[in-house]
Amino acid sequence: MKYEPAFFEIFLTRIAFLFFGRSVYQGFADRLPLDGGERVLDFGSGMGTVAYYVAEKLPRGRLICLDISERWLNACRKTLRGYENISFRHWETPELIDECFDVVYCHYVLHDISESELKKVIAVLAEALKPGGVFAFREPLYEGDKIKVIKSLIEENGLGLKESRITDIPLLGNALENFYIK
Numbered sequence: 001m002k003y004e005p006a007f008f009e010i011f012l013t014r015i016a017f018l019f020f021g022r023s024v025y026q027g028f029a030d031r032l033p034l035d036g037g038e039r040v041l042d043f044g045s046g047m048g049t050v051a052y053y054v055a056e057k058l059p060r061g062r063l064i065c066l067d068i069s070e071r072w073l074n075a076c077r078k079t080l081r082g083y084e085n086i087s088f089r090h091w092e093t094p095e096l097i098d099e100c101f102d103v104v105y106c107h108y109v110l111h112d113i114s115e116s117e118l119k120k121v122i123a124v125l126a127e128a129l130k131p132g133g134v135f136a137f138r139e140p141l142y143e144g145d146k147i148k149v150i151k152s153l154i155e156e157n158g159l160g161l162k163e164s165r166i167t168d169i170p171l172l173g174n175a176l177e178n179f180y181i182k
């Protein structure tokens, strides 16, 4: 379902990012397998919280920030202004992505998507990965039932679990981080 945030929500998120961005998002970005030349998709980029730390790791690569919300995507453009290795994509329905990626990641996105839409979304994201590519997610641990659905859909789409960890994130609490290989 399409959702546009209030401008006040975007403002509060920006303030929180200013103070806690490094401790909340950078660890996840640091664990992505990046050498500098990859093509990477940030699915549900929001205002670019993780993308901000990923962009600087891709001097020869490209990052695509994709979101269903135009307001979040506009906020993301502001966060990442100055970078030339980033494109922004508004994505209203789970349609095929006409590009291939070395890494696709979702940070606090999948648990918000309905089960029926998740089926399409995960199939499209798995399809967009190159063979040997990595799919990573970080989701709140309290969303246990949704996480089970997410994990089984990922495996149904042919991705194999490579690493799994629980992290304790300032402000967000415990989260599950899983990394898969196609």
Ligand SMILES: C[S@@+](CC[C@H](N)C(=O)[O-])C[C@H]1O[C@@H](n2cnc3c(N)ncnc32)[C@H](O)[C@@H]1O
Pocket (backbone or CB within 6 Å): 003, 043, 044, 045, 046, 047, 048, 049, 050, 066, 067, 068, 069, 072, 091, 106, 107, 108, 109, 112, 113, 121
């Ligand atoms: C909780 S925010 C997380 C944003 C960012 N990844 C972060 O961790 O700060 C969820 C984001 O996912 C986006 N989103 C939700 N459903 C989506 C969908 N079906 N396709 C693309 N983006 C979606 C929302 O618009 C929002 O920007």
